[in-house]
Amino acid sequence: METAPLQGAATTKPWREGTExxxxxxxRVTKKFGDFTAVxxxxxxxxxxxxxxxLGGSGCGKSTLLRMLAGFERPTxxxxxxxxxxxxxxxxxxxxxxxxxxxxxxxxxxxxxxNIAYGLLRDGMKKPExxxxxxxxxxxxxxxxxxxRRPDQLSGGQRQRVALARSLIKRPKLLLLDEPLGALDKKLxxxxxxxxxxxxxxxxxxxxxxxHDQEEAMTLSTRIGVMDxxxxxxxxxxxxxxxxxxxxxxxxxxxxxxxxxxxxxxDEPDYIRISSRDLGQDIHVGHGVSCSMGQRLWFAMRPxxxxxxxxKPEGVINAFPATVQDVAYMGNLSVYRVKLRGGRVLSATxxxxxxxxxDGISWDEEVWVSWGDTAGVVLTQ
Amino acid sequence: xxxxxxxxxxxxxxxxxxxxxxxxGRGLVVAVPVLWLLVFFLIPFLVVxxxxxxxxxxxxxxxLPIFDWDGIVATITLNLGNYGYLFEDPLYLRAYMFxxxxxxxxxxxxxxxxxxxxxxxxxxxxxxxxxxxxxxxxPFWTSFLLRVYAWQGFLRSNGVINNFLMxxxxxxxxxxxxxxxxxxxxxIVYTYLPFAILPLYANLVRLDGALLEASADLGARPWATxxxxxxxxxxxxxxxxFMLVFVPAIGEFVIPELLGGPDTLMxxxxxxxxxxxxxxxxVASAVAVAMxxxxxxxxxxxxxxxxxxxxx
Numbered sequence: 255m256e257t258a259p260l261q262g263a264a265t266t267k268p269w270r271e272g273t274e275x276x277x278x279x280x281x282r283v284t285k286k287f288g289d290f291t292a293v294x295x296x297x298x299x300x301x302x303x304x305x306x307x308x309l310g311g312s313g314c315g316k317s318t319l320l321r322m323l324a325g326f327e328r329p330t331x332x333x334x335x336x337x338x339x340x341x342x343x344x345x346x347x348x349x350x351x352x353x354x355x356x357x358x359x360x361x362x363x364x365x366x367x368x369n370i371a372y373g374l375l376r377d378g379m380k381k382p383e384x385x386x387x388x389x390x391x392x393x394x395x396x397x398x399x400x401x402x403r404r405p406d407q408l409s410g411g412q413r414q415r416v417a418l419a420r421s422l423i424k425r426p427k428l429l430l431l432d433e434p435l436g437a438l439d440k441k442l443x444x445x446x447x448x449x450x451x452x453x454x455x456x457x458x459x460x461x462x463x464x465x466h467d468q469e470e471a472m473t474l475s476t477r478i479g480v481m482d483x484x485x486x487x488x489x490x491x492x493x494x495x496x497x498x499x500x501x502x503x504x505x506x507x508x509x510x511x512x513x514x515x516x517x518x519x520x521d522e523p524d525y526i527r528i529s530s531r532d533l534g535q536d537i538h539v540g541h542g543v544s545c546s547m548g549q550r551l552w553f554a555m556r557p558x559x560x561x562x563x564x565x566k567p568e569g570v571i572n573a574f575p576a577t578v579q580d581v582a583y584m585g586n587l588s589v590y591r592v593k594l595r596g597g598r599v600l601s602a603t604x605x606x607x608x609x610x611x612x613d614g615i616s617w618d619e620e621v622w623v624s625w626g627d628t629a630g631v632v633l634t635q
Numbered sequence: 636x637x638x639x640x641x642x643x644x645x646x647x648x649x650x651x652x653x654x655x656x657x658x659x660g661r662g663l664v665v666a667v668p669v670l671w672l673l674v675f676f677l678i679p680f681l682v683v684x685x686x687x688x689x690x691x692x693x694x695x696x697x698x699l700p701i702f703d704w705d706g707i708v709a710t711i712t713l714n715l716g717n718y719g720y721l722f723e724d725p726l727y728l729r730a731y732m733f734x735x736x737x738x739x740x741x742x743x744x745x746x747x748x749x750x751x752x753x754x755x756x757x758x759x760x761x762x763x764x765x766x767x768x769x770x771x772x773x774p775f776w777t778s779f780l781l782r783v784y785a786w787q788g789f790l791r792s793n794g795v796i797n798n799f800l801m802x803x804x805x806x807x808x809x810x811x812x813x814x815x816x817x818x819x820x821x822x823i824v825y826t827y828l829p830f831a832i833l834p835l836y837a838n839l840v841r842l843d844g845a846l847l848e849a850s851a852d853l854g855a856r857p858w859a860t861x862x863x864x865x866x867x868x869x870x871x872x873x874x875x876x877f878m879l880v881f882v883p884a885i886g887e888f889v890i891p892e893l894l895g896g897p898d899t900l901m902x903x904x905x906x907x908x909x910x911x912x913x914x915x916x917x918v919a920s921a922v923a924v925a926m927x928x929x930x931x932x933x934x935x936x937x938x939x940x941x942x943x944x945x946x947x
Contacts, residue, residue: 324848324849324852324853325851326851326852341875345851346848346851346852347851347852347853347855347856351852352852352853353848353849353852355848355849357845358841359843359846359849360849361846361849361850361864362868363867363868370864372850372853372855372909373853373854376850376853376854376859377854420849420853421852421853423851424854525939557655558663573833
């Protein structure tokens with residue numbers, strides 16, 4: 255196999271510089287099914303070599319957007335172009351894209367080999383040449399031994415790799431993956447995630463992945479586009495999506511979060527204070543926020559960024575007394591449900607650093623919940 | 636359920652009796668069709684088979700018994716001559732061959748007509764699909780005999796079709812259509828078309844739409860998708876539809892009788908004249924048994940192909 259230039263998306267970040275021409279341009283695309291608007295005025299630029307994840311709950315329009323890129327659905331309004339070429343009315347078989355289906359959609363009456371060769375043969379490639387390419391591809395996805403098998407004689411993981419191989423064989427400019435790991439069990443999913451990233455980096459093909467699994471999106475992608483109710487609510491790199499969510503929806507959808515609603519009581523250039531009914535005292539935020547006095551806003555606190563202690567911590571402004579209600583042991587960490595004096599229940603996690611923590615915090619204990627003054631996120635929408 | 640059976644005494648006794656016979660609930664479910672086949676298929680078949688090896692006679696019934704017991708000696712007379720006769724007289728062989736040909740060609744035409752119709756119905760949105768299926772089955776609400784008679788009215792020299800063509804001036808002499816082989820093919824295809832459509836429809840409606848999308852996505856134009864995906868995956872439906880036309884068409888009597896000419900020699904007609912005109916029940920029975928054997932071969936073929944496609 256020829257060695258494709260290593261186009262590891264991690265090394266370059268064209269979306270930051272804005273000098274490179276986007277590879278996929280989705281311009282103000284809307285898709286309506288009757289009265290229902292599945293995709294609402296979405297604009298998105300995706301760059302060459304990216305592994306872009308469209309993340310959202312079911313019915314958020316992410317699959318419809320993917321299907322419009324593949325050509326199975328036509329946008330009601332707006333334009334889609336790939337590599338400078340307008341997709342307009344192009345049929346799926348004329349597009350430089352290939353898709354890996356959620357159900358894999360392997361042809362049940364064909365062997366693994368024939369499934370993978372299908373795209374090449376339909377393009378009029380001679381059989382010996384096609385079979386050579388298929389053999390290379392089988393090696394890439396480690397399925398050499400299964401070439402003659404039918405799809406129903408394969409395990410879920412093997413089928414997933416056949417589907418991947420079949421969609422990669424034509425070296426599409428853009429590969430669309432619809433929940434590529436959805437049908438695999440957790441262990442296999444974790445292994446396959448890294449394999450997928452490796453293959454993507456080896457071949458340098460641009461990937462767009464649709465998923466509802468935020469962990470999957472975090473691990474795989476160069477950037478994530480979070481969708482809700484047919485709209486893109488935030489596009490950013492995975493750490494930014496997690497640490498700097500743009501809205502309550504994103505903060506809540508990605509990971510778990512404790513959300514406090516409140517209003518600004520002190521607005522200084524280098525700090526603000528927020529009063530929330532759930533807490534006995536104001537929250538101190540150690541950086542400036544563009545807001546006005548008395549404005550309603552939300553404070554989002556990730557469970558792993560909170561500390562639980564028996565004693566009141568010294569020199570920490572945001573410390574609140576609480577009672578432990580519940581402890582869920584998860585192996586690598588424990589999740590604590592603690593009840594504040596005002597009745598509000600928060601969840602906080604602690605990494606299980608040692609194997610035996612006999613005097614660990616337990617049920618019904620009186621504790622202090624605290625966090626640093628830059629640990630939370632202030633959200634205005 | 637068990638509660639009711641336990642409480643009501645007659646039910647309990649029946650249940651016990653059945654259990655004693657080795658029949659539980661599952662066995663009972665199977666027992667009903669088995670009993671049905673035994674009473675209405677196997678026993679009549681054995682009667683026909685028995686008659687086919689007896690000797691014709693001018694009597695009532697018109698054949699001699701094969702068992703004879705004069706009080707001391709029991710004799711069984713098997714007359715295999717009836718079968719030999721089928722081979723001696725070329726009439727029978729010709730009738731068999733012609734029947735198979737007519738049935739085969741009709742079944743092929745029926746499939747060719749039925750496939751696009753079944754595909755269209757299967758791809759229609761749900762509410763319209765039921766209406767279209769209804770329309771396919773609708774002709775069954777009228778008597779089959781009436782419908783075949785109606786074709787006479789269409790195909791006659793002064794029938795609807797000829798009158799129309801003469802009126803348009805396309806022809807000035809009526810076309811001879813009635814009492815031809817063409818009319819027989821037409822009648823059979825028309826009558827049995829729903830039997831070809833329904834299994835094909837049942838097959839095509841199950842076809843996963845994602846497979847068609849995958850095919851298009853990989854560069855196949857609609858025709859290539861049909862040839863490489865839709866058609867191969869619907870082969871079992873094609874075969875079932877073919878058989879459902881082919882098998883009854885072989886023994887068809889009414890259609891060749893009403894629409895065919897005097898030389899349309901199908902086995903059903905031979906059987907009829909042997910039975911009613913010649914009153915030669917043993918030969919008629921032999922014809923029937925031989926026909927069954929002819930039919931069993933393609934059915935067995937169908938079964939092996941179907942089970943193979945199910946095994947994958």
